[in-house]
Amino acid sequence: MAGSRKRIPARRNRPAKASRPALPGQVVLVLQGGGALGAYQVGVYTALHEAGVEPDWVIGTSIGAINAALIAGNPPERRLERLHAFWDSVEQRAGVGAPEFFPGFGSAIANVTTMARGLAPFFGPNPASWFGPHFPVGVESAAYYTTEPLRETLAELVDFDYVNAHQVRLTVGAVNVRNGEMRYFDSRDESIRLEHVMASGALPPAFPAVRVDGDPYWDGGIYSNTPIEAVLDDKPRRDSLIFAVHMWNPEGPEPETLWQVMGRQKDIQYASRAKSHIARQKQIHHLRHIIRELAKQVPDKARDSAQVRELASWGCGTTMHVVRLVAPRLDGEDHTKDIDFTPAGIRARWHAGYAATRHMIQRAPWRAPVDPIEGVVIHDPAIGTRPLAAGIDGFAGKTK
Numbered sequence: 001m002a003g004s005r006k007r008i009p010a011r012r013n014r015p016a017k018a019s020r021p022a023l024p025g026q027v028v029l030v031l032q033g034g035g036a037l038g039a040y041q042v043g044v045y046t047a048l049h050e051a052g053v054e055p056d057w058v059i060g061t062s063i064g065a066i067n068a069a070l071i072a073g074n075p076p077e078r079r080l081e082r083l084h085a086f087w088d089s090v091e092q093r094a095g096v097g098a099p100e101f102f103p104g105f106g107s108a109i110a111n112v113t114t115m116a117r118g119l120a121p122f123f124g125p126n127p128a129s130w131f132g133p134h135f136p137v138g139v140e141s142a143a144y145y146t147t148e149p150l151r152e153t154l155a156e157l158v159d160f161d162y163v164n165a166h167q168v169r170l171t172v173g174a175v176n177v178r179n180g181e182m183r184y185f186d187s188r189d190e191s192i193r194l195e196h197v198m199a200s201g202a203l204p205p206a207f208p209a210v211r212v213d214g215d216p217y218w219d220g221g222i223y224s225n226t227p228i229e230a231v232l233d234d235k236p237r238r239d240s241l242i243f244a245v246h247m248w249n250p251e252g253p254e255p256e257t258l259w260q261v262m263g264r265q266k267d268i269q270y271a272s273r274a275k276s277h278i279a280r281q282k283q284i285h286h287l288r289h290i291i292r293e294l295a296k297q298v299p300d301k302a303r304d305s306a307q308v309r310e311l312a313s314w315g316c317g318t319t320m321h322v323v324r325l326v327a328p329r330l331d332g333e334d335h336t337k338d339i340d341f342t343p344a345g346i347r348a349r350w351h352a353g354y355a356a357t358r359h360m361i362q363r364a365p366w367r368a369p370v371d372p373i374e375g376v377v378i379h380d381p382a383i384g385t386r387p388l389a390a391g392i393d394g395f396a397g398k399t400k
Contacts, residue, residue: 020052024321024366025239029055029071030228033062033203033221034247034270035338039346040327041067041245042083043353048243049080051361055243057169059184059227061220064245065172065200066154072170072187073158082157089121089153092341119341121153123207139177139216143208147198154194164191172200173220173227177209182223184230185212226274232281232320232376240320241366243357246274247327263335278322278378285375291315293373316375321366323379325356356381 029048031041041064048054054076060068070082123145128137163170170187174196185196199210199217209216220227228244250271255261292315295303302308330348333340365379 020054023053023241024319025241026056027053028057028059028231028240028242029068030226030231030242030244031058031060031064031068032245032247032270032272032274033060033064033201033219033225034327035063036340036345037247037327037338037349038063038067039087039349040247040325040353042087043350043355044243044245044325044357045071045083046080046350047354047357047361049076051358053361055168057171057231059171059173059231060200061173061225061227062201062203064227065197065220066150068170068172069154069158069163069192069197072168073160073163075162075167086121086153086157087346090119090341091343091346092119120149122150123147124149126208139209140211141208143204144206147202147207147210150201151194151198154197158194158197160191160193163187171227171230172196173224173230174199174202174210174212174217175220175223177216177218180223182220183217184220184227221270221272225270225272226277228274228322229277229281232278232285237316237318237320239318242320242322243325244274244278244322245325245327245353246271248272249326249329250275252329259334263333263337266335266338278324278376282374282376282378285316285318285320286373288314288316289373289375292317319370319375319377321377321379323360323366323381325353325360325381328352 027048029045031038045067055071058068058072060066066086067083070086071079074082126141126143126146128141129144131137164187166187170192171184172192173182173184175182185192185200195210195212199212200220202208202210202217203219203221207219209218211217225248226244226246228242231240231242248267248270250268250273252264252267255264291312295308295312295315298308298312303312327349330337330340330345333345337345360379360381363381366377370377
């Protein structure tokens with residue numbers, strides 16, 4: 001990948017300009033799965049990096065796990081370089097320059113090419129699938145594509161020794177094929193290896209299961225595509241500033257065609273009820289704060305009771321700020337948007353993630369006074385939800 005042309009606006013290989021500003025706790029970056037939509041996450045991280053805000057914990061599923069590994073698996077001064085190297089390598093150039101008879105025509109050609117040929121550094125056709133859907137090939141081969149190219153790419157770009165040196169906490173989610181249970185592989189509790197990240201991105205039936213410690217795993221996105229609950233349920237609880245990056249918008253217009261129906265179905269499915277999960281956690285943490293306040297009213301003598309101490313332990317005084325960053329829809333995008341690896345699509349989503357995050361950093365709503373009884377404070381920016389033209393170049397002008 002050396003010498004490859006950078007299509008994402010050039011902000012690589014540059015240390016953060018500012019020292020880390022005062023923040024209300026640990027910084028957590030939560031990354032959804034969504035294939036090509038993951039370029040939005042690169043824009044989010046770029047804006048954070050330039051503001052001197054490096055994450056203490058990165059958690060993701062699918063492409064979110066890949067981006068998370070690229071961030072957590074490299075020192076700050078190399079993270080943008082590695083992210084650019086990956087995203088530049090997976091660009092789909094087919095259809096570029098095609099006449100735009102209607103919005104998205106060029107990306108449609110590219111998406112069909114991706115489905116037919118794959119993306120060389122990411123995935124390619126799997127010969128085992130040519131025997132037909134009923135031919136037994138084993139769970140690690142039963143897929144339309146092989147992800148061996150991705151294994152080689154990540155081995156080159158991610159330093160797992162750095163990951164396991166606990167510089168940044170890395171968590172990736174995958175679902176056990178046998179029992180259907182979600183599992184989060186967490187560098188705080190175990191060594192993270194290449195297969196953990198591969199398992200988190202093994203979306204069936206496109207990609208084959210990846211075996212970890214004897215068990216086959218699939219993409220965590222088929223169970224829970226937004227691992228925000230794993231952060232809000234984490235123990236011990238800590239004051240946190242959580243950037244929750246959503247690439248699938250559950251809200252949208254009524255579909256009028258079968259093609260649009262497939263797009264809306266995908267948006268709703270992979271949004272994974274994230275908004276309701278956060279609302280539920282907000283209620284839970286509100287109750288924890290109430291318990292804490294009530295425990296203060298218990299007479300000193302009664303506090304020595306083991307039962308009272310146990311009940312009071314359910315209380316909590318931490319505050320978690322959740323910044324929701326929702327990727328916009330691009331003009332002309334459809335249900336194949338998650339395989340839109342065209343330069344224009346990647347660039348537009350990078351721009352959107354950068355703009356939305358920079359806007360939130362400038363506003364810094366987490367600095368405002370917080371009701372002491374609230375444990376989870378949600379910040380929803382207006383920017384980043386409207387449709388965006390796919391041809392936008394980003395902040396850095398021409399790419400190199």
